[in-house]
Amino acid sequence: MTAIVSPPRSSLALAVADRGSAVLTVAEMVAAEQAIFDTGVSVDALMRRAGEGAGQMIWRIGGTTPTLVLCGPGNNGGDGYVIAEFLRAKGVRVTVAALSEPRTDAARNARARFCGEVVRFDEVEPATQVVDCLFGSGLTRPLDGAVWHRFAELVGQARRSFAIDLPSGADADRAVWLNEPLRFDHVLALGAWKYAHLLEPVASDCGALSLIEIGVDTEAARVRRIARPSIVAPDARSHKYRRGLVAVLVGAMPGAALLAAHAAQGAGAGYVKLIGEGDPPPQLPADIVWQRTDGAGSVAEALQDSRIGTVVVGPGLGRDDQARALLETALGCPHPLIVDADALHLLPGYFASLKGRGAPVLLTPHQGEFDVLAGETGADAINKVARAEALARTLDTFVLYKGADTVIAAPDGRAVIADRRYSWLSVAGTGDVLAGCMAARLAGHAQPFDAMTEAAWLHDRAARIAGPAFSALQLANALPRALETCLER
Ligand SMILES: NC(=O)C1=CN([C@@H]2O[C@H](COP(=O)(O)OP(=O)(O)OC[C@H]3O[C@@H](n4cnc5c(N)ncnc54)[C@H](O)[C@@H]3O)[C@@H](O)[C@H]2O)[C@@H](O)CC1
Ligand SMILES: [K+]
Incomplete structure (x- = not known):
């Protein structure tokens, strides 16, 4: 067996990237607030x-x-009374x-400091602008039916609606609606993101999101919202292998593998090759290398090339015996491996091979593929992040669990949440582009978690650049412009 020498890295390496802002559970938020109180700040002061x-x-x-402020x-x-007094002092006509x-106590004090009019909830008239301060992270059950009905009317009839911290009716940790869904124009999260802000189905009802800093220390948070990565351009010592060699295995449908290869080029790989049986597909462009193989033994041999930075298996692979062999x-190869698409359906037969594999494995399931992989794993998990974490832990792999x-x-x-993916991405072939994009990033710096985060960002950015109704190839072609927005200056 050929000795494996890691390819030299660093041309399109990671710069010191923004880690993204923290996402906290309610319990973590309470602890973070307690840490502020422990420094001598009062509940009243934090509420202010x-x-x-x-x-x-x-x-x-x-x-x-x-403005009408609805206070629970x-x-x-309590936040609502502070907001109402703030706006009243600015000259806004405010009703609570x-x-x-x-x-x-803090809410009572805030109520006492509000100098405007307070009316009963069941007697209030609709207003042009509504601020929802009924419930935040302390919501424990659905709103009472009559209250919810009136609340939904007031929000629905307003020209502009704000929810403070969380929309009332949304479960912060589970990211589900306890009553019917309700759409807000703006949600102002206090101190840190909660899961309901970023995970569906609540996230897309939150309209524009803003984070209001209140001084909580989120340094140690494990879960973050995606942020624009910072990517370093190739330096003077760069060459194609240093930029990263991506090998894509070709199965029954070469078009999907070709898309992944295009995407790897667009995301900065220095060298991209397809490894497949027999003659190359007729549509193979001149700038993608075809490495011809003859049976599984010769694929294994091709994958011994120590210059390979990442292998991709799955796009267009098929699910037959040949696919299983690939x-x-x-x-069994010694390189970092991205397992995508068809290969994810076949993977449960090979879970034992994941354990103790020297190089990392990256899985990219959408919902259906995730269900095939996860089975009962994480069945008691509280939300999508916890389900992804459970799978990553159980299989000792990196997981990118797709969706809006x-x-x-x-x-x-x-963990990272990449929320509100551009909805035009819902077209055939975009998954192949994501896999190729991730492969290029991984081949460039060998950091699986960062490669996944960068790929998720670049994929979404490229889609926005490509505009509406693009094809997967047009998406791959937009990747260089997406990459440009991340280059360190
Ligand atoms: N802890 C703190 O010091 C701070 C908290 N802040 C605010 O406080 C919020 C959390 O406050 P709370 O823990 O008081 O919680 P909430 O204000 O969300 O409401 C909790 C109260 O509502 C009741 N309740 C829960 N679900 C209900 C339902 N469906 N129908 C009727 N009553 C229901 C609970 O029994 C409890 O009395 C945050 O979302 C944030 O807006 C901010 O003021 C910043 C400082
Ligand atoms: K609220």
């Missing part, structure tokens, strides 16, 4: 910080629009509708 931050944002967006019994309602008397060979809310999870517990 939160309410005035949110008030400032509403003032910037809504100006003097007459807890500290979310209270669901009940405040039940916490997957088995790929799993794409989740990336590492076996060490790190």
